[in-house]
Amino acid sequence: MAHQQLHPIQIDPRTEEPFIRLPSPYENIILTPPRMEDAPHIIQNLNDPKLIQWLEGPPHPYTAEHAEFWLQTITKSSKSIFEELKEANEKDPNGSLAIVGGFPLRSIREVKEDGTQTFLGDISVDRCGFPGELDPEERSRLTEENANRKVGDPNIVWCIGDYLASSHHGRGIMSAVIGTVIREWVVPRMNAHLIRVEAYTGNTGSVRVFEKNGFVLEKTVEFEKPKILNSGMPQYGYYVLWWRRP
Ligand SMILES: CC(C)(COP(=O)(O)OP(=O)(O)OC[C@H]1O[C@@H](n2cnc3c(N)ncnc32)[C@H](O)[C@@H]1OP(=O)(O)O)[C@@H](O)C(=O)NCCC(=O)NCCS
Numbered sequence: 001m002a003h004q005q006l007h008p009i010q011i012d013p014r015t016e017e018p019f020i021r022l023p024s025p026y027e028n029i030i031l032t033p034p035r036m037e038d039a040p041h042i043i044q045n046l047n048d049p050k051l052i053q054w055l056e057g058p059p060h061p062y063t064a065e066h067a068e069f070w071l072q073t074i075t076k077s078s079k080s081i082f083e084e085l086k087e088a089n090e091k092d093p094n095g096s097l098a099i100v101g102g103f104p105l106r107s108i109r110e111v112k113e114d115g116t117q118t119f120l121g122d123i124s125v126d127r128c129g130f131p132g133e134l135d136p137e138e139r140s141r142l143t144e145e146n147a148n149r150k151v152g153d154p155n156i157v158w159c160i161g162d163y164l165a166s167s168h169h170g171r172g173i174m175s176a177v178i179g180t181v182i183r184e185w186v187v188p189r190m191n192a193h194l195i196r197v198e199a200y201t202g203n204t205g206s207v208r209v210f211e212k213n214g215f216v217l218e219k220t221v222e223f224e225k226p227k228i229l230n231s232g233m234p235q236y237g238y239y240v241l242w243w244r245r246p
Contacts, residue, residue: 005089005098008184009105018082020105020184026176028112031105031123033078038107039067041119041165050166052231054203056131057161060230074124078104099152099191102126108164108177121164123177125186125195128159132198132221132238154193154245158186162206169205175212182213187245195243200235207239215241 009018022029045051046062059066081104088098103125109117127146133139142157149156160181164174186192199206201220211217222237229235 003086003089004093005085007097018105020180022176022180026173028110029120029173029177030109030111030117031177031181032107032109033082033104034071034074034107035119036068036071036075038119039064039071042067042070042122045121045163045165048166049231050169051163052229053233054200054206055163055231056229058230060232074106077102078106097189100189101151103181103185103190105185108173110168119165120168120173121177122162123174123181124159124161125181125190125192126159126161128157128196130157130196131159132240134221152191154191156192156194158190158192158195160195160197160210162209175209178209178213182243193245197241197243198238199241201237201239203239207241210241210243213243214246215243217241 006018009020011018017032019030019032021027022031043062043064043066046055046058046066047060052058052060052062081100081102084100085098088095088100103123106122106124107119108121108123110120111117127149128143130139130142130146133142146157160178162174162178182192182195186195195215197210197215199210201222207217218240220237220239223235226234226236
């Protein structure tokens with residue numbers, strides 16, 4: 001797997017798995033592709049009220065079948081990015097770094113002193129589907145326009161989704177993860193210029209994480225009537241924040 005186009009991804013010599021290590025003081029945190037054996041940890045996290053009170057996507061209760069289906073889906077996406085990198089390397093092994101259509105290392109892991117690794121959470125970077133756009137026609141139009149843009153187009157609007165095991169909240173980990181992913185991959189390897197994120201009103205922790213990474217609050221939208229998430233939690237509105245490449 002070792003080839004120039006992987007930069008700045010490293011390869012674990014023991015397992016040959018690609019990874020990016022966070023900078024100090026978070027060297028014990030790495031980002032890797034998803035692994036099927038993460039399922040029990042994903043199930044635990046996606047049934048944790050502290051997390052799912054803020055998450056729209058996951059079904060509830062979150063079962064082993066959900067985790068397996070999800071892991072298969074995201075493993076495929078991660079592999080397809082590595083295929084793009086491999087092709088770029090075969091075409092031009094000494095060429096400049098290729099721009100690719102996604103981020104393949106979404107699983108956040110803690111490396112213990114004895115070398116064992118624990119799944120801690122997830123960071124996704126996908127083309128935006130404008131989830132909070134209240135007008136369905138406008139949402140479809142924006143999503144289609146965004147999906148049709150070519151890889152590397154600076155007008156692609158990207159969305160970040162994230163969660164971290166509640167045992168590790170408040171230690172600065174997600175702020176460092178997002179900073180690293182944007183700096184090390186999303187800018188140089190995806191040519192991203194625009195990232196749009198949404199967080200439900202009251203999710204101050206999430207907003208702080210984005211603000212600390214240069215995102216700016218654009219607007220706060222209030223729902224006409226409370227939206228009930230799969231977890232049963234009511235939500236009353238959402239913030240929209242944007243990151244624009246400086
Ligand atoms: C949002 C989330 C990913 C943050 O991860 P984290 O590693 O705990 O975040 P960090 O420690 O890097 O930063 C959290 C910041 O928010 C602040 N914060 C957290 N909760 C807060 C609260 N209730 N009120 C005010 N500030 C709060 C912290 O003080 C910190 O800011 P600071 O560094 O300026 O002090 C994590 O809380 C999580 O998984 N939440 C549930 C899922 C979720 O909401 N995902 C995002 C959906 S949009």
